[in-house]
Amino acid sequence: MSAKARPERISELSPKNLFPALMGNAVWAVRHSGWRMILLYLGFQGLTALIALPVIRWLFREVLSAAGLHGVDMNTLGTIFTVPLSLALLLALIVLALMVVSLQLTVLLLACARMRTYGTFTLAELVGDARRLLRKLSGPGSLALLLYLFVILPLSQFGFLSALTRTMAIPDFITGELLKSASGTTAYVIFLLALFVLNVRLCLVLPVFALTDASGFAAYRLSWRLTRQAFFTLIAAIVIVFVAANIVGFALIAVATLPTVLTDAVAPDLSPVAAAVGLGISEVVGLLVVGITVAVLCAMLLELFRRGQVLAPTMVVATPIPLASGDGVAAVGAPRMGGGWRGPLVVATAMVCAVAGLAAVNIPAMESLQQTPGTLVLAHRGFSAGGVENTIPGLEAAAEAGADMVEMDVMETSDGEFVAMHDANLQRLAGRNVTVGQLTLAEITALEVSDGQGHTAAVPSFRDYLGRAKELRMPLLVEIKLHGGEGPNLVPRLVAEMESMDAFTNNIFHSLDKPSIEELKQLRPSAYTGYTMAFAGVAVPETTADFVVVEEWSYSTSLRDDAWRHGKEIYVWTVNSESGLRQKLRDDVDALITDRPDMALNARSGMSSERGLAGILRDAITRFVTVL
Numbered sequence: 001m002s003a004k005a006r007p008e009r010i011s012e013l014s015p016k017n018l019f020p021a022l023m024g025n026a027v028w029a030v031r032h033s034g035w036r037m038i039l040l041y042l043g044f045q046g047l048t049a050l051i052a053l054p055v056i057r058w059l060f061r062e063v064l065s066a067a068g069l070h071g072v073d074m075n076t077l078g079t080i081f082t083v084p085l086s087l088a089l090l091l092a093l094i095v096l097a098l099m100v101v102s103l104q105l106t107v108l109l110l111a112c113a114r115m116r117t118y119g120t121f122t123l124a125e126l127v128g129d130a131r132r133l134l135r136k137l138s139g140p141g142s143l144a145l146l147l148y149l150f151v152i153l154p155l156s157q158f159g160f161l162s163a164l165t166r167t168m169a170i171p172d173f174i175t176g177e178l179l180k181s182a183s184g185t186t187a188y189v190i191f192l193l194a195l196f197v198l199n200v201r202l203c204l205v206l207p208v209f210a211l212t213d214a215s216g217f218a219a220y221r222l223s224w225r226l227t228r229q230a231f232f233t234l235i236a237a238i239v240i241v242f243v244a245a246n247i248v249g250f251a252l253i254a255v256a257t258l259p260t261v262l263t264d265a266v267a268p269d270l271s272p273v274a275a276a277v278g279l280g281i282s283e284v285v286g287l288l289v290v291g292i293t294v295a296v297l298c299a300m301l302l303e304l305f306r307r308g309q310v311l312a313p314t315m316v317v318a319t320p321i322p323l324a325s326g327d328g329v330a331a332v333g334a335p336r337m338g339g340g341w342r343g344p345l346v347v348a349t350a351m352v353c354a355v356a357g358l359a360a361v362n363i364p365a366m367e368s369l370q371q372t373p374g375t376l377v378l379a380h381r382g383f384s385a386g387g388v389e390n391t392i393p394g395l396e397a398a399a400e401a402g403a404d405m406v407e408m409d410v411m412e413t414s415d416g417e418f419v420a421m422h423d424a425n426l427q428r429l430a431g432r433n434v435t436v437g438q439l440t441l442a443e444i445t446a447l448e449v450s451d452g453q454g455h456t457a458a459v460p461s462f463r464d465y466l467g468r469a470k471e472l473r474m475p476l477l478v479e480i481k482l483h484g485g486e487g488p489n490l491v492p493r494l495v496a497e498m499e500s501m502d503a504f505t506n507n508i509f510h511s512l513d514k515p516s517i518e519e520l521k522q523l524r525p526s527a528y529t530g531y532t533m534a535f536a537g538v539a540v541p542e543t544t545a546d547f548v549v550v551e552e553w554s555y556s557t558s559l560r561d562d563a564w565r566h567g568k569e570i571y572v573w574t575v576n577s578e579s580g581l582r583q584k585l586r587d588d589v590d591a592l593i594t595d596r597p598d599m600a601l602n603a604r605s606g607m608s609s610e611r612g613l614a615g616i617l618r619d620a621i622t623r624f625v626t627v628l
Contacts, residue, residue, distance in 0.1 A: 073536055103133055324602065410494065466498065550573075575593070
């Protein structure tokens with residue numbers, strides 16, 4: 001390329017040229033790349049869900065079995081790495097997951113490239129592309145894609161691209177704790193900004209990997225270089241695409257629930273059928289919207305890749321597919337996809353059949369969801385809207401709000417006494433860089449804590465907190481918190497403290513520390529205890545506890561069912577979003593722990609008094625859209 005020609009080519013990356021090209025390719029993808037790309041995407045999702053996911057789950061169960069585990073949590077996770085067979089199976093699982101997601105997304109990109117250039121693609125061509133990519137993925141350089149596919153993409157809300165990554169996200173209990181302090185909020189915002197920049201600058205990793213001879217590590221470097229000039233233009237284009245997709249999603253919920261609203265009013269007996277059909281339509285159309293979104297993103301990324309090649313003249317394009325220019329027109333003489341009617345007719349027929357099949361499956365589900373939820377609502381560390389966490393004003397606010405129970409934390413002080421406190425370090429709440437284990441009970445209860453919302457209060461002793469809860473007739477879920485400097489016989493002394501106040505039998509207990517709960521259950525078999533897990537995989541681990549407490553990120557209906565099969569209740573923490581609260585109530589989990597007991601109680605009350613299925617249908621559609 002001559003020095004004179006290069007600036008002209010670079011001008012293709014200027015916003016005034018690039019933005020119309022990206023949006024033009026987005027329109028082209030909807031008009032001409034439609035049904036085949038959608039079917040290909042849905043086919044991949046189906047194969048992943050029906051074949052890859054069961055195989056991966058089976059592999060994970062074998063990983064646990066080889067380590068002598070039934071379920072996995074943070075306390076047992078390390079065991080996997082000490083057993084050679086478990087470690088080998090885990091590596092096989094990781095490689096399989098990497099192969100599945102990489103192959104799915106890169107073949108979609110190559111199919112879109114063929115559509116742009118030739119107007120169509122064949123199954124034989126895609127099989128050939130998959131073979132070439134598998135050979136490349138078998139190299140060690142492909143491991144670099146793990147970070148992009150299983151961290152950067154899903155944490156940036158792009159997990160919907162594959163059935164294997166769609167539920168990956170930052171756990172709410174982590175973000176919730178970070179947002180409770182100014183420094184934590186700042187760190188979280190910086191993390192999100194860094195993640196956002198990485199996601200945009202690395203968006204060409206897969207196109208570069210699929211279309212060139214670059215390894216995974218080289219694909220990172222090339223993507224960073226190729227997106228340098230297009231950063232803000234690309235952001236604008238992606239925002240428009242996702243705004244449009246969300247508008248369609250909201251319209252979908254409104255249209256799909258309208259028939260059920262009508263039948264609830266005039267023909268309640270028909271509501272289960274109307275709701276089942278509405279949910280079926282939502283599921284099918286929702287998948288179509290996601291499929292179109294994927295086709296649009298593929299077309300936009302390919303156009304950016306084509307224009308950005310000028311910034312990396314030494315990059316070797318390895319694919320036999322020559323990318324057409326960005327005008328969205330296939331090569332001369334190539335078969336056009338959008339001219340026929342048979343393809344769209346096949347898709348429409350398949351959609352109708354899918355809706356009918358899903359409706360048949362959904363009818364009993366809709367009928368079963370009419371039951372009134374019996375879920376208990378627990379105020380997490382009291383009610384923060386009325387007082388600082390783990391303080392008596394917060395306890396009183398929770399009682400006034402009508403919470404069924406209050407979850408609170410207890411820690412040991414340096415003189416062997418007990419205090420109501422969650423944080424081992426008092427920096428966040430009291431502005432002092434000192435730990436609970438360094439202070440006596442008299443010293444810590446002399447401190448004042450605040451939450452940044454205008455609430456202040458004294459740190460209560462555990463005895464005072466118990467006494468006030470007893471006066472309010474408010475049962476407690478007492479969490480045994482460890483700071484690492486506890487004295488001997490912590491659990492027996494805690495039990496004695498509660499028994500001295502005749503408060504042992506009126507409250508229940510849980511802890512992240514499994515030995516503490518096991519010891520408590522051994523000392524007092526009548527105690528109602530729970531094992532709390534920040535992470536729970538596949539099944540409930542073996543424990544003598546009566547219930548398990550799982551973080552919302554780990555929760556699933558299969559985990560709930562496994563707990564119930566083993567005769568244990570399941571509590572979910574910390575659920576704060578309205579959609580999350582409604583979903584757990586619909587699932588009838590035994591208890592949910594929330595910072596918003598008012599919202600949870602209102603939702604439960606509304607479900608108890610609702611008539612008809614419109615509300616249930618809205619929640620079901622919201623759950624589906626969230627998972628998608």
